[in-house]
Amino acid sequence: MATTSHKLTLGSKTAAATVAVKDLAKARRFYEETLGLKLVETEGDQVAVYQTGDSQLMVYVSQFAGTNQATGVTWVVGQELEEEVEALNEKGVRFEHYDLPETTRNGDIHQSGDVKVAWFKDPDGNIISLVNGH
Numbered sequence: 001m002a003t004t005s006h007k008l009t010l011g012s013k014t015a016a017a018t019v020a021v022k023d024l025a026k027a028r029r030f031y032e033e034t035l036g037l038k039l040v041e042t043e044g045d046q047v048a049v050y051q052t053g054d055s056q057l058m059v060y061v062s063q064f065a066g067t068n069q070a071t072g073v074t075w076v077v078g079q080e081l082e083e084e085v086e087a088l089n090e091k092g093v094r095f096e097h098y099d100l101p102e103t104t105r106n107g108d109i110h111q112s113g114d115v116k117v118a119w120f121k122d123p124d125g126n127i128i129s130l131v132n133g134h
Contacts, residue, residue: 020062066125
């Protein structure tokens with residue numbers, strides 16, 4: 001029996017981040033009103049899909065919402081990091097502060113070398129970060 005070799009093409013495809021939530025209506029208010037994301041699709045009261053730059057973020061209902069203890073979504077915002085943090089602060093977002101090796105903190109922004117990062121959580125406790133670059 002001959003085998004067929006299939007070439008993977010994932011490296012040329014667009015990936016979508018996914019975030020589990022308990023209450024989609026509450027999550028939609030956060031992602032649309034607080035973060036300013038554009039809703040592009042829904043699947044009933046179970047899924048909301050947002051366009052964000054050249055990618056998408058899928059928010060879906062799951063009993064496991066908020067159980068991830070690591071960063072789930074990162075936005076690379078470049079030199080606008082401080083402005084984005086300030087704008088989110090004005091909307092009532094509370095930023096997380098972590099004690100990390102070789103990292104200093106100026107307000108809500110952590111810095112290690114040239115990398116600056118700010119972390120916050122959505123209403124379900126999913127960790128989101130803003131970073132100045134890769």
